[in-house]
Amino acid sequence: MKAPKIQMELKENIFARELFGEDFKWGVSTAAYQIEGGHDLHGKGPSVWDVFTAKSGTILNGHHGNTACDFYNTYLEDIAMMKELGIPNFRFSLSWPRIIPNGTGEVNQSGIEFYNKVIDACLANDIEPWVTVYHWDLPHELELRGGWADRDIISWFKEYVAVCAKAFGDRVKYWMVLNEPMVFTGAGYFMGVHAPGKKGLTNFLPAAHHAVLAMAEGGRVLRQLIPTAEIGTTFSCSYIEPYTTSRKDVVAARRADALMNRLFIEPILGLGYPEEDLPVVKKLKKYYQPGDTELMQFDFDFIGIQNYTREIVKHSIFVPYLNAVLVKAGNRRVPTTAMGWEVYPPAIYHMLKKYSDYAGMPKIYITENGAAFPDVAADGKVNDTERVHYLRSYLRQVLKAKSEGVNVQGYFVWTLLDNFEWAEGYHPRFGLVHVDFDTQRRIIKSSGYWYKAFLNG
Template sequence: MNQGLFPEDFVWGVATSSYQVEGSLGADGRGESIWDTFSRMPGKVKYGHNGEPGAYQYRRYEEDVKLMAELGITSYRFSIAWPRVFPDSMKKRNPKGFDYYDRLIDELLAHGIEPFVTLYHWDLPQYLEDEGGWPSRETAFYFADYARACFEALGDRVKMWATLNEPLCSSVLGYALGWHAPGKEDWNLAMSALHHLYLGHGLAVQAFRDGGYEGRIGMVQVVSVGRPATRREEDLLALEKYREESAKLFLDPLYGRGYPERLMREAGGSFPLQEGDLDIIATPMDFLGLNYYSERAIKADPENPRGFSEAPDHYPRTAMGWAIVPQGLYRLFRWVYDHYTPSEMYISENGAAFQDVLTPDEDACHDPERIAYLRDHLASAARIVKEGIPLKGYYLWSFIDNFEWAYGYTKRFGIVYCDYLDGRRIPKDSYYYYREVIAGNEIFEV
């Protein structure tokens, strides 16, 4: 495959999340999530958009799986909507919610596609937020109960589980900056939220082990290691500070190192640690997933309280305003592997948003910028493999255009175009490009 750049058993996949693609928010007993509430808050989501219609996948999953099979992927990463399976309380399951995931998983397996399930991709049930949300310690134990229920219901067919997607976003963006649900702005809440997210992760991994389920379990992270703006000592020191805040804070606890002491000392807050918490959090995982979209150049900045800031660069931007830095994917995996040596790693998300438009006859979408983005990042992935880092798979974000959180429906990441008026699916040129990559027919420089 690709002249030996990737091993024959390399996993080729696509990724989505429940709130972004499912739609059908009121269907079959689904309860409300924090994103339903957040979307109703004035000014929080572009144009007041919400997860309806998403990409209509709740109603059109069979059509989507057929497109995935034609694409040639071997795995589909998706998430379970917690409020769909426990809509009103943690005391009562919703059979119709679990039935949807049963049908989706069976459809995938019937087409030779392995399900990769993320348990939490940001859609906390609103009733749990009303009880304190992630800043409350009880939520960690509720999450373990929810995870256990999913293992029991689906674990006979699902062999790949991620506990959390990007805990940075759930804690910092949700509880400190207010950019994501639930829209709080309190750093102490964010620190409590992060700790309880991690505690819930550890408890869920323990539940998986205790249940004797087959398969693998890990976490999906978005961490940043950046690069120095110059080789000057002050910029190199600034980069180390940046890495403590943007990478070590989120990875050290998972590998038994606790939270970075200097960072905690300077933050002026504290995590609500109880005896034994750090041991639970560091329960060994089977893999680590890393999401990568961009990379920053970091310089020393004495006027910034954090001691650093982002330096300007020459790189082109995506529609999100993110610099396109393919080499950063390699640098991220090299640094993480050198520091933590995970036994199994995945590129769990990688992709880009561009200003996609249909052709005048509306039967095609030409997206050469996305193809170039993918080609260059896949070259970095091949370099990761070549250097012996245990990269086992690549998941393209995203399979289909969808609800892009606070941006609503204004940003398109998909390799399949979604017409939000009627749900039509139109594969973009990048869909066919990725098909060629998977088939081994597309060769790129390394």
């Protein structure tokens, strides 16, 4: 459909799936630790999240993912529910310690069999499986050997990717290597609020560099073993704006943007790290080995971007290295989600435009977008009108970017099921489907029915 017609229909408040084109991909996204449970069943080894959540005070209300949504046992019903909702694509991640319990060495065939059953169930229901190789649940045994801060992680990861490719590559076409490296290195190896709970620049910098190298090497392993695969990787991103037009705030916003939105994608594209706008990353050179500049690059078939909000940034002398601080949405008196994130639909448009401006940028999928609200189940129903409005508003911005020539070719809602939301435990509910975590009862929310109507209308 031609862009002028799309623009006209947007202005006239007409909104339908067909405006995105017949080949546009629609789906939902999940992650293994957040939904599977079965944390110690059938040979699975402990992950860093199993260990981290067992420590007092690390997670809100002492929650953990030992059972989560029990997807390990309910996957058939949940996939059937996706079929009922008319969702054609399902993004899920593989648990490294379920497949290789110690991270390297002996493969757990029970883990392989589980994911084979999930993949086969998807295909039997005409749902395309999209596999994320790594979504944060590093085997604990590898963390004991240094985890992402140890350069050996690159070879450990390549071994794991090869096992996954050989086991599932005959049926899985779409692959994502890493999920949000900025988050698992920043929150896990600098701030210590995510597993494994490490802090400081001396942990973060090597972890970040090794994640970049592993991302590219993982892509090369998949390309070699599954030549016909569509290979991507995903990045978290937030639209950054300065608090004022003062030079200090503008520079602070530029630094925050370099850290949050540019640090991982630019080396993959062959641009190196954004040293000019974020001088502290010059310290990464300490962890370079000969050939790293070339090894950081890989021509992905697609890039997944994951946007939820925007951030307003101002200068601060109290934040080392960055000299910038976020101005909380709650203090700005703007609409927010249950996570305290601003509801700002143009953010996703701006990030699509920003990434599409890179030379050599491949096609883009929105691999996560969604919102947590204080959903309440009453009389077997959940009327989450705020989420419906959120999804519609953000999708309009995706369509706007597409109509202006951005090569965005898909959109995945985060998420199918209310789940374990990392440091926030089970408090924030992002799902299209409500989960009672005591009984594991599922209730499709109004947003789930809206998505069904949108996809099948």
